[in-house]
Amino acid sequence: MITPQLVGELLQQVRAQSPLVHNITNFVVMNNTANALLSAGASPVMAHAPEEMEAMAGIASALVLNIGTLSRQWVEGMLIAGKTARKRKIPIVLDPVGAGATTFRTETCHQLIRECHPTVIRGNASEIMALISSDIRTKGVDSTESSDEALQMAKTLARETQAVISISGKTDYITDGTQVICIRNHIPLMPKVTGMGCTASALTGAFAAVSNDALTGAAAAMAIMAVAGEKAASAAKGPGSFQMHFLDALYTLNQDDINQNLKL
Amino acid sequence: MITPQLVGELLQQVRAQSPLVHNITNFVVMNNTANALLSAGASPVMAHAPEEMEAMAGIASALVLNIGTLSRQWVEGMLIAGKTARKRKIPIVLDPVGAGATTFRTETCHQLIRECHPTVIRGNASEIMALISSDIRTKGVDSTESSDEALQMAKTLARETQAVISISGKTDYITDGTQVICIRNHIPLMPKVTGMGCTASALTGAFAAVSNDALTGAAAAMAIMAVAGEKAASAAKGPGSFQMHFLDALYTLNQDDINQNLKL
Amino acid sequence: MITPQLVGELLQQVRAQSPLVHNITNFVVMNNTANALLSAGASPVMAHAPEEMEAMAGIASALVLNIGTLSRQWVEGMLIAGKTARKRKIPIVLDPVGAGATTFRTETCHQLIRECHPTVIRGNASEIMALISSDIRTKGVDSTESSDEALQMAKTLARETQAVISISGKTDYITDGTQVICIRNHIPLMPKVTGMGCTASALTGAFAAVSNDALTGAAAAMAIMAVAGEKAASAAKGPGSFQMHFLDALYTLNQDDINQNLKL
Numbered sequence: 001m002i003t004p005q006l007v008g009e010l011l012q013q014v015r016a017q018s019p020l021v022h023n024i025t026n027f028v029v030m031n032n033t034a035n036a037l038l039s040a041g042a043s044p045v046m047a048h049a050p051e052e053m054e055a056m057a058g059i060a061s062a063l064v065l066n067i068g069t070l071s072r073q074w075v076e077g078m079l080i081a082g083k084t085a086r087k088r089k090i091p092i093v094l095d096p097v098g099a100g101a102t103t104f105r106t107e108t109c110h111q112l113i114r115e116c117h118p119t120v121i122r123g124n125a126s127e128i129m130a131l132i133s134s135d136i137r138t139k140g141v142d143s144t145e146s147s148d149e150a151l152q153m154a155k156t157l158a159r160e161t162q163a164v165i166s167i168s169g170k171t172d173y174i175t176d177g178t179q180v181i182c183i184r185n186h187i188p189l190m191p192k193v194t195g196m197g198c199t200a201s202a203l204t205g206a207f208a209a210v211s212n213d214a215l216t217g218a219a220a221a222m223a224i225m226a227v228a229g230e231k232a233a234s235a236a237k238g239p240g241s242f243q244m245h246f247l248d249a250l251y252t253l254n255q256d257d258i259n260q261n262l263k264l
Numbered sequence: 265m266i267t268p269q270l271v272g273e274l275l276q277q278v279r280a281q282s283p284l285v286h287n288i289t290n291f292v293v294m295n296n297t298a299n300a301l302l303s304a305g306a307s308p309v310m311a312h313a314p315e316e317m318e319a320m321a322g323i324a325s326a327l328v329l330n331i332g333t334l335s336r337q338w339v340e341g342m343l344i345a346g347k348t349a350r351k352r353k354i355p356i357v358l359d360p361v362g363a364g365a366t367t368f369r370t371e372t373c374h375q376l377i378r379e380c381h382p383t384v385i386r387g388n389a390s391e392i393m394a395l396i397s398s399d400i401r402t403k404g405v406d407s408t409e410s411s412d413e414a415l416q417m418a419k420t421l422a423r424e425t426q427a428v429i430s431i432s433g434k435t436d437y438i439t440d441g442t443q444v445i446c447i448r449n450h451i452p453l454m455p456k457v458t459g460m461g462c463t464a465s466a467l468t469g470a471f472a473a474v475s476n477d478a479l480t481g482a483a484a485a486m487a488i489m490a491v492a493g494e495k496a497a498s499a500a501k502g503p504g505s506f507q508m509h510f511l512d513a514l515y516t517l518n519q520d521d522i523n524q525n526l527k528l
Numbered sequence: 529m530i531t532p533q534l535v536g537e538l539l540q541q542v543r544a545q546s547p548l549v550h551n552i553t554n555f556v557v558m559n560n561t562a563n564a565l566l567s568a569g570a571s572p573v574m575a576h577a578p579e580e581m582e583a584m585a586g587i588a589s590a591l592v593l594n595i596g597t598l599s600r601q602w603v604e605g606m607l608i609a610g611k612t613a614r615k616r617k618i619p620i621v622l623d624p625v626g627a628g629a630t631t632f633r634t635e636t637c638h639q640l641i642r643e644c645h646p647t648v649i650r651g652n653a654s655e656i657m658a659l660i661s662s663d664i665r666t667k668g669v670d671s672t673e674s675s676d677e678a679l680q681m682a683k684t685l686a687r688e689t690q691a692v693i694s695i696s697g698k699t700d701y702i703t704d705g706t707q708v709i710c711i712r713n714h715i716p717l718m719p720k721v722t723g724m725g726c727t728a729s730a731l732t733g734a735f736a737a738v739s740n741d742a743l744t745g746a747a748a749a750m751a752i753m754a755v756a757g758e759k760a761a762s763a764a765k766g767p768g769s770f771q772m773h774f775l776d777a778l779y780t781l782n783q784d785d786i787n788q789n790l791k792l
Contacts, residue, residue: 502776
């Protein structure tokens with residue numbers, strides 16, 4: 001379903017088309033995710049005011065909704081942007097940051113799923129499981145579950161929502177409810193840098209914008225995260241330098257890097 | 265009262281327990297402080313919506329209130345989180361960023377102190393002095409006073425508020441109104457990076473969460489800042505690389521680093 | 529009109545006076561622009577609450593208004609700060625981020641120009657052209673036009689608004705409607721890092737604060753961006769390391785660097 005060659009071709013497409021990715025995302029990671037999109041070749045815009053959501057989602061190639069620092073006021077903008085994106089049939093990525101930590105977050109995710117019909121839902125294991133089962137508790141924004149445990153629930157969630165589900169963890173799983181793609185690169189430094197999951201969601205938007213189907217786009221984005229992560233980890237001395245090397249790697253990544261480092 | 269050995273033990277506790285630190289903090293530093301908490305071994309969450317403040321402060325091990333980019337709407341969330349934290353007896357750290365620069369900031373600090381009873385108040389000299397004397401003017405968010413001059417007022421503030429006061433400066437002073445702990449590492453690059461004070465407040469939350477008393481926790485956090493700062497400064501070529509090395513240092517810091525670099 | 533010698537002297541003035549620059553800016557770049565101001569020797573403050581705008585703009589040496597993540601609520605603060613700054617005759621820099629992408633942004637810029645009379649308007653080519661012609665469409669926050677094409681419209685805009693117009697691009701143009709200063713350093717990595725334009729606007733505030741006239745101040749800021757950019761680019765391996773080296777370069781820049789690297 002996905003090969004190093006295809007991942008490389010999609011990266012070339014992101015660089016060639018430079019899709020405009022409209023992000024309504026959290027304050028913590030805006031800078032990182034904008035930089036990751038730029039480094040990968042896409043064009044990011046961060047905007048949330050209800051007054052301009054139709055206009056901004058109206059010129060974008062993908063929309064990313066991320067509830068990391070959620071407030072009532074921002075949900076209004078997310079809903080307008082989401083409905084505009086849906087009407088225009090551009091991909092919508094939902095990152096349910098902290099779902100399972102508070103009822104407000106879990107319920108907002110359910111509302112966004114119901115009203116915007118995201119193309120891809122990308123989160124950690126706890127967050128994905130919390131969208132199916134109210135027994136799951138997320139520790140703030142950090143997962144308490146492994147991605148292996150989340151896979152069955154992810155398949156159920158995919159079938160219920162018609163969305164591709166992308167779970168990051170030691171193994172990343174991307175599923176449409178039937179097919180499952182695994183990315184087996186495991187980079188221990190990655191969860192030590194804030195916003196790497198959010199970065200994965202932003203790149204998922206960029207890759208979905210240039211892919212024929214959402215499953216491939218979502219998987220290619222996680223593959224690029226993995227390969228850039230491997231390169232960064234090999235040069236890093238800690239989370240600070242990892243973050244810097246990660247952006248450099250996204251910018252310089254080539255087919256050889258993908259062939260050598262991607263573990264499918 | 266504090267020794268390199270104790271600082272090292274508390275760092276081990278942060279890494280072992282990975283306390284969830286709930287931050288209601290400013291837009292400028294959210295990324296840095298989240299990364300510093302992760303690098304030190306803690307688990308950060310940034311959340312401010314009144315709708316989820318009871319739930320989020322309800323699962324946290326410490327709460328950090330930072331008024332750096334204050335607005336009326338956020339104070340509401342701070343008050344709910346603060347009262348929840350107080351009820352649960354988890355440590356509350358207040359960072360009075362820019363107190364003394366505007367009446368709005370100074371008065372909001374007084375309200376937060378009155379209604380939430382912070383365990384630790386950590387700021388620069390001007391900010392701490394402005395909480396006692398309305399004659400003090402802070403230059404935006406930068407101190408116009410030395411920490412030496414602030415010490416007497418800090419003792420008074422500690423006795424009045426029952427909080428530990430932690431003043432950063434050339435010498436850091438941490439006092440409960442009676443005892444005074446000094447950290448004598450002076451790192452000139454530190455005030456050249458935005459949000460290092462805010463990072464100190466976030467780490468104070470993490471260390472207070474694993475300490476038996478607030479004075480020790482607050483002092484250990486400043487000790488870790490100092491030691492990581494020394495390591496970063498020795499490798500840095502300016503504020504940009506300092507910031508990167510600082511996170512790497514927090515992540516890799518060991519007992520030897522503390523023994524060799526901490527100046528009590 | 530501008531010489532390497534004069535740029536160096538103004539940099540010395542920024543370092544000596546450390547002007548307080550009050551920024552009402554976007555969430556994406558707050559950290560970068562605060563750090564760039566600190567590295568250059570200025571003192572940044574980020575504040576937006578209407579309740580403290582008179583007080584904060586009342587102690588500042590320059591005001592920077594940046595609409596990157598605009599919302600209705602923030603415009604209120606911008607207007608109060610802008611009017612306070614105007615009354616105090618301190619320089620006001622407007623960065624019309626994303627003007628031309630949505631009507632909300634373009635119209636807000638017109639309102640800020642009308643009511644606050646910015647001293648300098650600094651943007652990319654699309655943004656500047658969109659303030660003159662409603663035919664121009666900005667791709668999110670990225671320019672679709674070259675700065676060469678924007679120059680004539682910039683002159684018109686300068687005459688209409690009485691503001692200095694500063695356009696960044698392959699060549700930077702700074703004009704008061706009559707005189708034109710060109711900075712010919714072209715640094716391809718610069719648009720691959722988010723917020724470099726916003727950083728230019730923030731530094732424009734700092735340099736305008738220490739300059740006798742706005743044209744010189746605006747040009748000196750772009751010159752410093754260019755020279756620090758050249759130094760950073762020569763050391764960088766991608767956008768991640770560029771960003772780090774850029775801050776280090778701002779901090780360490782001397783007259784020799786300016787003499788050797790500035791292309792007027």
